[in-house]
């Protein structure tokens with residue numbers, strides 16, 4: 001390779017890596033697999049080693065990750081957050097071990113010093129640092145580029161396995177590092193919920209975790225149900241004895257109240273290390289979290305110091321990366337299955353190919369947009385990955401292999417299960433069957449209706465929902481209330497007693513009220529919170545069913561999307577008929593007096609309260625506004641009509657001024673509300 005060829009290739013690699021980093025860190029939408037990324041980075045490192053004159057300070061090899069975004073305050077790392085060199089097989093592990101022995105030996109003046117390693121699973125999440133002062137969580141940040149990350153303390157506080165207070169005896173200061181991750185089971189649940197809400201699914205738990213930690217609203221972080229494993233003490237200030245080894249550090253972390261992975265192992269030889277790596281590569285699917293390798297660390301912390309680091313990688317540790325679970329195959333056809341939520345899911349029919357020990361014949365293609373944006377065509381040679389339990393996925397076509405015979409895929413406009421029209425809202429990824437009674441959707445709708453967050457029918461779980469729909473006893477949610485003893489005896493393994501219990505629970509659920517019913521109906525974008533707001537504002541399902549777009553949008557947090565979805569739901573004859581059957585069965589469709597008044601001087605006006613008012617408490621002010629037909633919202637937006645500011649009004653007042661919204665005081669509020677007392 002000539003220097004000029006190398007320059008061209010290096011430019012190309014840097015551009016690809018920068019783009020991949022941007023998509024991974026900034027967009028949370030990776031364009032390639034980790035293995036592909038590693039291969040590019042490796043090639044670049046090799047070229048830059050061979051052609052040192054082509055090195056550049058802005059090369060992606062010169063930094064660990066991506067720069068911190070500007071959405072969060074910077075978190076400056078007191079000690080740089082390093083990355084890890086990779087090893088891909090036993091030979092490379094042995095080479096690592098030899099290097100460690102050589103360096104350690106020359107430092108100690110010995111030929112063959114004994115070296116102990118600690119083997120840890122490499123959790124596939126994102127690295128964070130946590131500072132505790134006097135036992136209290138003070139600050140936490142992401143890795144960023146290794147020197148400056150993002151201060152995401154408020155988000156990290158929502159993660160239950162991150163202690164807010166350490167167990168005694170806590171050091172005066174400690175910086176803990178570890179991995180925030182999402183359990184596979186929580187990931188599946190999250191994606192199911194997102195799908196139900198019409199949001200695109202996450203490609204893998206890591207993306208969901210990384211996006212979760214970097215939410216602007218900590219409540220959204222909390223919803224993701226993230227977890228944390230601690231794996232290092234980066235700094236420690238105390239008079240207690242020195243920790244000495246990585247193993248002791250992990251034990252200390254445990255004693256302080258952190259979750260330390262239970263599969264850590266001490267290894268006295270590199271053969272033991274290799275055995276551990278091979279064992280976990282074979283067993284990775286047994287775990288409820290994703291791992292992408294093993295981290296091998298020199299146990300002795302003093303020796304770690306001596307070994308030091310080169311550029312971005314410490315010399316005392318390495319990441320053994322598992323073999324990528326991906327392969328090439330031919331995309332023979334694309335078929336459509338209808339999901340339980342009515343989504344039309346395209347799936348790939350592949351030329352059977354072994355990936356990571358199983359033969360893969362089908363893979364998901366997510367949705368039409370995914371197929372189009374990745375330009376995947378029937379007949380293409382494609383790259384397929386299989387990550388853990390997650391269904392195999394087509395990553396993209398290998399364009400160079402095209403023959404010209406490939407066909408572009410077109411989504412059908414009729415549901416392949418029931419023949420109803422398919423809806424593909426502009427700007428959304430998923431196409432959906434519009435028929436709520438589509439057999440493919442019934443099970444999930446019934447299960448959701450009976451679930452704890454909705455009608456909470458005890459004993460009516462997934463299995464029963466499945467059985468009842470399969471037996472044809474329940475075709476929609478209203479059928480639940482038509483169940484009786486004679487019908488339930490047909491259910492396999494259902495005794496008299498459990499039948500009686502289920503019937504009692506069904507009867508019981510009739511009085512749960514409108515909010516629960518609305519949640520249970522599974523109207524798109526209407527989850528528990530939105531349902532509660534609508535129920536309180538409208539008071540009855542009839543009032544809600546008659547509400548138009550504009551009227552709905554006057555409710556807190558209801559935007560055009562949600563409003564349109566509610567209107568669409570009640571416009572369907574089939575849905576209205578089902579509601580009538582619920583009513584006829586005695587299901588309560590009321591929520592008491594509607595909060596919203598249709599008369600009064602403040603009808604249609606939205607208020608935000610901030611600061612301490614001179615005489616009214618927050619509740620009293622709210623009652624005054626609502627009593628006059630107005631509404632109180634928690635946050636200032638373009639929809640806000642008035643901000644009522646009292647003493648020590650903070651950012652809400654500033655925001656109002658910025659948006660040009662009228663700021664008033666208590667007197668003005670009383671005046672507007674017609675309260676001239």
Ligand code: IVH
Pocket residue numbers: 082083084120121122123124125126127128178179231232295314317319
């Ligand atoms: S040690 C210098 N231990 O793997 C020490 N890292 O490139 C570097 N990771 O994103 C970290 N599990 O967050 C270490 N048990 C473990 C780990 C681990 C996962 C991640 C880490 C970083 C990457 C290392």
